[in-house]
Amino acid sequence: MGTDALRGLASCDSKDQLRFITCGSVDDGKSTLIGRLLHDSHMIYEDQLEALARDSVKHGTTGDEIDFALLVDGLEAEREQGITIDVAYRFFTTPRRSFVVADTPGHEQYTRNMATGASNAQLAIILIDARKGVLVQTKRHSFICSLLGIRHVIVAVNKIDLVDYREEVFDRIVGDYMAFASTIGFTSIVPIPISARYGDNITHQSGNTDWYHGPCLLDYLESIDVQSETADLPFRFPVQWVNRPNLDFRGYAGTVASGSVAVGDEIIVAASGRHSRVKQIVTYEGELARAEAGDAVTITLADEIDVGRGDILAKPTERPEVADQFAAHVIWMDQDAMVPGRSYALRIGTQSIASGSITAIKYKIDVNTGARLAARTLNLNEIGFCNITVPLPATFDAYEANRRTGSFVVIDRYTNLTVGAGMIVFPLRRAANIAWQPLSVGKTERAALKHQRPCIVWFTGLSGAGKSTIANLVDQRLFAMSHHTMLLDGDNLRHGLNRDLGFTEADRVENIRRAGEVAKLMLDSGLIVICSFISPYKAERDMVRDLVGDGEFIEVFVDTPIDECLRRDPKGLYAKARSGKIKNFTGIDAPYEAPSAPDVHLKTLGQQPEQLANMVLNCLVTRGIIVLI
Template identity: 85%
Template sequence: MDTDAIKGLGTAENKDQLRFITCGSVDDGKSTLIGRLLHDSKMIYEDQMQALARDSVKHGTTGNDIDFALLVDGLEAEREQGITIDVAYRFFNTPRRSFMVADTPGHEQYTRNMATGASNAQLAIILIDARKGVLEQTKRHSFICSLLGIRHVVVAVNKIDLVDYRKEVFDRIVGDYVAFASALGFTSIVPIPVSARYGDNIINRYGNTDWYHGPCLMDYLESIDIQSDTAGLPFRFPVQWVNRPNLDFRGYAGTIASGRIAVGDEIIAAASGRNSRVKRIATYDGDLAQADAGDAVTITLHDEIDVSRGDMLARPTERPEIADQFAAHLIWMDQEAMAPGRSYALRIGTQSIASASITAIKHKIDVNTREHLAATTLGLNEIGFCNVATALPVSFDAYEANRRTGSFIVVDRYTNRTVGAGMIAFPLRRATNIAWQPLSVGKSERSTLKQQKPCILWFTGLSGAGKSTIANVVDQKLFAMSHHTMLLDGDNVRHGLNRDLGFTQADRVENVRRVGEVAKLMLDSGLIVICSFISPYRSERDMVRGFVEDGEFFEVFVDTPIDECERRDAKGLYAKAKAGKIKNFTGIDAPYEAPTRPEVHLETVGLEAEQLADRVVNTLMARGIIPMS
């Protein structure tokens, strides 16, 4: 075993830690740079070197030389393709400092992985291939670093050996980069010419760049003054778990996100506004008199106040924002485009919000020019400035003030995929500013007067399935039975309420959201609301279901095979869609997501509209919505 490597490990507890990332365009040498740092710092064991030598013969791209990139490119797919796909984290120490480095991928399709690595970094090493100069992905990564609060950048002009170590090449690239990055708000930009393959200016100088008089990379990383980004901030304690092992102990467990707390300090639960004082700060190793940012502790209070997982403890004089709407920068990370109005899950710290939506895209950002562009949706790796609304008020700080409590992720409610990452800018409406106005006459009184229970009958199916026909017959039958109804038809609302909407995915989502809100208002007036809409996405139908109470939403799946729908199509819409004359037509070039567990499943082939309508009415009787006839 390499004894120098053992000596280099040291004790990390006694050193401050620098968290940094390597990023830039593909094949700029990020993994090789980290491998060279580890090797020249004597952080590699003898058995690792032997394995690296063997892997270099099999997977290497440097001829007979050791391929240091293989130290961090651990996935088999990465080695086969010679690229980084996932984020690789490495921890190492030198006599002066400890380090955590995240090697992030350069390909545009893996930008989401790069953003993940940057979210916790204090410094970024932006690599630029000396032969290629500043590329679009260089700019994209730099912009994301700026958005994510990184303020220190090293511009490592790599492969300087492949341009004969020429100073004019280095100066030109540095000039191009500084011209682009000058508006990104970086505190420092330090350019260094390097050869990751041969080690020039990584740990030592080799005389090839005698025109360069700045620091070597490791010297700079060891000496840069990165003050703690959490110690001087207001106290924030997101509650991760309520610890209640017995009747005599109730504590709130979590990790202090920022600031400091001591026994006896006054504290407030941000959501409820209730005050108390810190009674104990408990840890596995015993109680503490005070605790700082990064400490995992359990806090007990003198008073029994309502605190649960996801709540945030703070000082009464330094409260976080509490709001159910806010503006944020959003990096979209999913192949499926973001749809404004669609219901997503949101996670801010330990808070989990089951339903949230992007209500508006104020603009999309061109990463090359930083120009603000109009947009109705965000695609994979695109960045926008958006308004976000949550079903419940959330506690947060502006990301610029506190990276720990100002960031969030967007999660697809059905696949549980992380589809976006956001940085909060400011609240749009504080939750305490607007309250529900109490009404003397409510839904219960209105429905009792009408001798029925209100509900929403939501007919969904392909174009030509028979939704409108069956819904109209149901409306006639209920009217004949003296029930109070309202029929909202997809075509009809597009003549008024939704006349400004087209048929893109984003517009379809907004179409259903508006109708759902109107249907809820009508339901509150005691009506049976009949809605006939293609509504092709499950998430939007479930969004409307979430607007109302359990048992008030009936999904009616009008199940007609597409060939039968085409046969019934008197307008010839399917033929036009197949000919490309109609775009985004459901079932042809736009998807339809069939209900999985509808309250009523109508298979229409071989049955008349009257028969199918009777099934719907009988279901309403069986569920107690209307009396048995």
Template identity: 75%
Template sequence: MEAGSWSGAGRSEPKDLLRLITCGSVDDGKSTLIGRLLHDSRLIMDDQLQALAADSVRHGTVGDELDFALLVDGLEAEREQGITIDVAYRFFTTPRRSFMVADTPGHEQYTRNMATGASNAQAAIILVDARKGVLVQTRRHSFICALLGIRHVVLAVNKIDLVDYGKDAFERILADYRAFSAALGFVSVMPIPLSARHGDNVIARSANTPWYDGPCLLDYLERIDVQSETASRPFRFPVQWVNRPDSEFRGYAGTVASGSIAPGDDIVVAASGQLARVARIVTSDGDLVRAVAGDAVTITLADDIDVGRGDMLARPTERPDVADQFAAHLIWMDQDALLPGRSYLLRIGTRSGVPASVTTIKYKIDVNTREHLATHGLALNEIGFCNLATAVPVSFDTYEANRRTGAFIVIDRYSNRTVGAGMIAFALRRAANIAWQPLSVGRKDRAGLKNQKPCMVWFTGLSGAGKSTIANLLDQKLFAMAHHTMLLDGDNLRHGLSRDLGFTEADRVENIRRAGEVAKLMVDAGLIVICSFISPYRAEREMVRGLVGEGEFIEVFVDTPIEECVQRDPKGLYSKAKAGKIKNFTGIDAPYERPEAPELHLQTIGASPDELADVVIRALVERGNL
């Protein structure tokens, strides 16, 4: 970490690509630094310079000089405010190396944007204002960089001109950062004093800092070695797609995530354990004698085995983990909080659409102090350490061992938004010794004995809408018809199965998860299960739908206007909620998400509960359940 520890000896490796991120607090000069790098490296076209000059007059903040930040801050809102909001990517190249730079926002509310930029970066330039020193956001961004696997950091002490190029200010900041970052696990931290505005120590050593004998920024970035780390890791090949242009050719296309492979080498499909031998490594420029990390290739096999999109190929002696439970750090990126028990979709490697849920949030992390805090959910930009469970086993490495195969994203299964990003810490082996026990008597046998087709009739609607009344009448009518049913009512379950749960959003999610699992077991027993729950969230209703087979979940929306529910108020709950005696009451201070395409839509105004129960019976007859 010493300023004078750099050796300027040249090297002759071929030019490669370095992915960088710039981060730090607001106004530390990130965009200006990138603009200065582009300008002083003579990588800006004449028309871009002319546009920059015009923009500097209109939006600039440095008087008559060119405002280099405007080369990167492309959004109009950023130019007006003088801050970076989005992640801006810039590509440039020098005789020694190519660079992809992600300029990320400094504001805390845009932490998710910063994490997005860091997720693919190999090195980080963390800027610190020489006048202000190490700030909260410096610590926040450094922690996220470490969490996301960045191991090489440039501590760019910027605006050194504003402290008269003072060595004391530089060394004080360096000492503060050393003390903070010692526990973050960075492989290297190169401190460089610079002035992005005036170009000191950016592409050439500056005479204004004679006390500094280390490299300039560009020289260091051109020579830092990050490639050998990926090449030395075990071979990993996530299959992107099966390439079969005709009946004579079958190959598996993708990009080598780490390690290397050659024709004749043995490989294994990580999840299934099937063995095969590599026959060819095909590219558009001809076959390769060896493929290494970063190569986009098609691999053909000498053996006929089952391989599909999302599978991972590895060497038999260096297999990744395969599990359906794991622990991971999770950065939450959505306005709607993460709730344990809610079903999401994961994209991990090239495999997408894997149903998963967070089973436990062990703690959330105060990124400023690294303190572990108890929590029941994660809000926007918060980071937690969680246990997750997937519907099927997935192949992965720990994120520390391999960033490419140890990362995943979380997708909201209803809106298809990306809501989180995760880094796997380790596999959980809790169910390793548990297998599904085959049953001699199956669902069809039980249903046939009862002369009915089992299903789950799920009544949803506001409190007071009439769900329980209609469900109870339906149960009576089916019983009178000699059908085998069971009625699960939300209030009744809260006296036993869910007596430990309240009415927060997280507790409501867990309540429906439990109710759904119980109802599924009853469907397996061949019953027609009548369920009456407010179940205010679409995500949980869809989760329960996914527990049973196609056509076995019948969503019944009991649609009663809230004004009518308030007027009925059979349990006096609305009046208590309005008086503030009941918190998180659906329709008052908690939301209800109406079904968009229920199997049955019952409008209670103008119809009696008895008539509506008959509507449900007719629907069950038409569907073949009765």
């Protein structure tokens, strides 16, 4: 590595840092630009440069010259295809500033990777191929950058050498981009004509574009002021860990997300509203008088108050929002579509929320035109404006006000994969005027009057499996034993409460959500509620289980092979589904997720319904729900 690079690394701790992203359409030259910046900033080791020269012969696209894109495109698949797939982060420094740059994919199917890179960036370089102009993906990436809170943009019109450095080409592209970007909320847009391959206007003004009188790329990156934006925000300290090494010390560790705090400042725990004062600000190197945005510290308080992981410390006069419902933009990142009403885990900063749901999609956004379109679900890379509810109040800011405390990720509860990213717009206050009305007579008293323990007995299985038959027998036996029951059958509810629902995945989720809420109300009245629903998705069955207390939900899997259901076909539905007359039929063209560990597993082949009903009753006896007389 050169002497300049070593000297730069040694001094980088004293410099402020700019995090930026390069994005745009496929093959616009993003990786080449980063490679050029690293090379011209003397941040490439000598052995790296030698390896790059060798790789350029094997994988390069620039003839005998060094292909700087290969410095960033490290994955073998990327080098073979000549595209960027993953997000590649690179660090470099100059005498004036240090930088972290994220090179993100251009292909539409990797938009989620691009959103990941943009989530922490302060500036975006939108590359546009001078030969192609503004493309669909240019607009998509620009819109996502705006949505993710990036306010400063450089429009780098690349490959200007391939259009003979013509000013009119540059002016036309800039005009097209400005017309598109005028409505998406950027604070600054700086267009620069560049050639990443040859270095025109990258680190110095190019004589090939004597008609251009603006800054070169590196000069602008070194001079733009973005640091004050975070420092001027209200103080936010998400607690990551409660540090309790002994009985004499209790500190709250984390990173200051925004603003600053000093010893002696009054603070508030945002969720609970409890007040105290900052006693100490501790770091590995020693104590500080003040901590600012980006500082990793441990804060101790003057009073013993309840603070845990996920809490946010703030100034009393600058308290963040606390609500159990909010509206947010959601970028969906999973191959499987998002389904309103389904239970997902959420993570807002250090707050982990085990079960939240997207209750409604108000509209989805056409990222090319900005149009608002009706939608019932979100597919991969789609963006929607949604209402979200969580079981307990969460602490947050609007994303526009604070990116660190206004963003969240959506996690599949069963695969633990991140399936979406969200930006909170505002809390929903409509629930603020609604409180639980205390009841003098509760579930326990009502159940005691009936001499039983209330529970939900949930029958699930394919159509024709025998759910309704067995559920009816269980209901009859319990009634004969003077127990108070109610039988909810899927077909019956679709004649009334759920008559407006079809059989898409979203409708099936809503069908079970409503049925679960009704079953819970009947449970609260002290009843044994017998439910017979195909309920094909594990997530929705677990959602109903989560509505009630431990031991109050008994899942009964009526396990009948699909071939036997086809043979029985009591309602003629399988025949219609196989002929295409019925769409989204479970077991034919819609999935059924069988329970992996049901409370009662009824294998129906070779068994009579009466025998199977007795197995369910025996479970109720074993669990103390009923007592056989």
